[in-house]
Amino acid sequence: MAHQTLSKILFLLLFSISILAVAQIDPAQKPVEKWGLYEVSLPGPSSGNPFTDVQLTAAFSSGSKAIVVTGFYDGNGTYKIRFMPNETGKWSYRTTSNAKSLAGKSGSFLCVAPSANNHGPVKVWNTYHFQYANGKPYYPFGTTAYAWTNQSELVQEQTLATLKKAPFNKIRMCVFPKTYSYVDEEPTIYAYEEKSRTKGPNGMIKHEWDFTRFNPAFFQHLEKRIADLARLNIEADLIIFHPYDKGRWGFDNMGMKNDLAYIKYLVARLSAYPNVWWSMANEFDYIKTKPRDAWDVYSKAVVDADPYHHLCSIHNGSEYYDNWKPYFTHVSIQNGSTVEDFGRAVLLRDAYRKPVVYDEVCYEGNLPQRWGHLSPEEMTEAFWQGVIAGTYVTHGETYRTPGDTIFWAEGGKLHGQSPDRIGFLRSLVEQEPGPLELADPWKDHQTSQADSAHYLIYFGKQMQPEWLFSLPKKGAPAAGSVFKAELIDTWNMTITPIPEIFRLTDVKDYRVYDDKMQKIRLPMRPYLAIRLTQVKP
Structure with missing residues (x-):
């Protein structure tokens, strides 16, 4: 009798534990939308240098589909793996790592249909144009705010408020901060762990970095802003390298080994965001610390690391790169003359046989430099000349207003007259049954x-x-x-x-x-x- 009573108690105890296990809500088991972001967070080693010592990947599978993604160290002993499912249904994963505490971890989640505003990542369509993954046409009507995420929180929030009302659905933006004409702010947060800092005779801060140790807080902030843009249905055309450092921080001269480590870390963190585009560089030929043939190495590294094959381009200064190479999904061009008159914009499209985005055609503004004083009429006409030729154009604004930022570099407010006219053109294009x-x-x-x-x-x-x-x-x-x-x-x-x-x-x-x-x-x-x-x- 005592044995039967003990058996009943044991059964009831096990039954209660199983009920509790089912009743508990595991965040990892919450449904994820198609083209949404699923994240695995794991505790792991924090000793040594986790950025270089630990390798972590996960194989995600659903039926016959299998995708391997790379994890990354997010600081404080935490490792993360991010995944963007492209099919509905059950997905399972299993990790592989050289760290025992991270190896062999497994789990699963349910991927459900996307919500109404979730169209998925943008892809090339019909040779010269773009569409979302769900088949909805995408016509890039972009703007430029290179260093907006490196400004004060007040300016960043102002930029988002401006973009919410503006007609733009793409923004060109840098990862690293910028020092250039009228732009000399020191960021409050940096991409790398700082070893030391000194102040030079001119009052400029001189930093020494450990390029083997990233600062997760910098990238967490960047991700937050990319997610903010996604909520506004804006694509983040993310510029990986640029020449506007001039030795101030040294991010343009880290050496190929550190450059490749940066690419690997950046892509591991951001590739699961559907609204990310990769721009290898702004004005690649002005970055004198990197030889021309290095760009093949860097571009291949980005494409190989990205399991979702986001759009990828490279932007020129005065010399075009080899845009027909397979790394590049589309052509990003700096050349204002291509959209100054009829018949020009189509020529590069015919030569490259890829979508062409004239990402820099000079800017509407009042700066004395030749690139910074287009009239609003000229900026608007540049868009029309590009669009009727079956290409696309990116806006920028360089009004220097006392007490305010210059949008092209820092974000903030728009003062020009072209954005409304660009929005009018966008509405006309989107009323058509297909691209022009x-x-x-x-x-x-x-x-x-x-x-x-x-x-x-x-x-x-x-x-x-x-x-x-x-x-x-x-x-x-x-x-x-x-x-x-x-x-x-x-x-x-x-x-x-x-x-x-x-x-x-x-x-x-x-x-x-x-x-x-x-x-x-x-x-x-x-x-x-x-x-x-x-x-x-």
């Missing part, structure tokens, strides 16, 4: 089409009293097709319907005309466009 392409890139650099039923004709600075309705033969619908027209004032942001309708006639000299040879009267103003949409007869 020149209808006849050989002879007509003003007429762009999304398909045979949707056209956008841009006149730029030229002013004329009328426009004879005609379309390129290539891609035009059959004779008898009917179109409606709207007059667009790209500066005043107005759309005015044209009362006449236009019926296509037979082809004549590579063009198709209205059967009555109708013309559309135009106001004698610059920066006009016409939108044509096919309608039922």
Whole structure:
């Protein structure tokens, strides 16, 4: 009898423990959205140098899919592994490490369908364009704020508030701080552990770093800002190296071994964020501490370390890099002349056969430097010239305002007039059924089409009293097709319907005309466009 009673007590005890185990909510078991971020956090060794002594990876699998990701040391004896699932269903993982306490750890989680605003990472689509992983078209309308995450918290929050109201869905930004014209702030936090600091005769602080030990707090802060951008549906075009150090901190001259360790650590931490793009450098050819052939090594290191194959590019100063190489998904160009007039922007696209983003075409502002005083009209036209050619353009603002920051470098507030006009163009592009392409890139650099039923004709600075309705033969619908027209004032942001309708006639000299040879009267103003949409007869 005593034996039976003891058995019952033992059974009830085990049953209670199992019920408690089921009832407890394990954070690691919470469902994760497709293209969301799943994180494993493990205690591990903190002695020696955990950044160099410990290797940690995890193999994630779901059915026949398997993805290996690299973990990283996050300080205070904590190691993390981040994973972005690309399929719904159950995922399992198992760790591998040279540290016994980190090896053989396993777990699983459920991946569920993405929420409405979660479109996944951006990928190349249809050779020259982009789309999200869920198939939604993505048209990059970007801006520039190189060192905004290295400013005060007040300025950073102001930048996010500005971006929330602005039309931009991409931002070019540096990892490391910047010292340049009008930009000389000392950051409050750095990417590496500091060994010592001294103040020079000019009052400038001189740092000595341990390039084998990262400062996790710096990268935690960077991640926070990338997540902030994701909530605003903004892609973080992250610049890994840049030439704006000039010996002040030495982050541009760490040596290849330390550079590669930095790349490995950065990619391990950030690749699971869906809104990250890799920009190998801004103005790579101005970084005189790195030979040209080093960029192949660095670019391959990024691509090999990133299991999700985020977009990757390299940005030039005066000399283009070999953008056709397989590391680069798209072309990032500095060249204002490419979008100053008709027919130029398409040339590099045709040469590289990849999406082209003119990421630096000079900036709207009032600086005396030649790159810093575009008028708002010039900045707006640069976007139009790029978009009608089937390419894309990035904005920047360099107004020097007393008591305020310069947005192009530091973030803060926008003062220019082009952002509203860029937003107007973005709305027009997103109303089209697909990306725009020149209808006849050989002879007509003003007429762009999304398909045979949707056209956008841009006149730029030229002013004329009328426009004879005609379309390129290539891609035009059959004779008898009917179109409606709207007059667009790209500066005043107005759309005015044209009362006449236009019926296509037979082809004549590579063009198709209205059967009555109708013309559309135009106001004698610059920066006009016409939108044509096919309608039922």
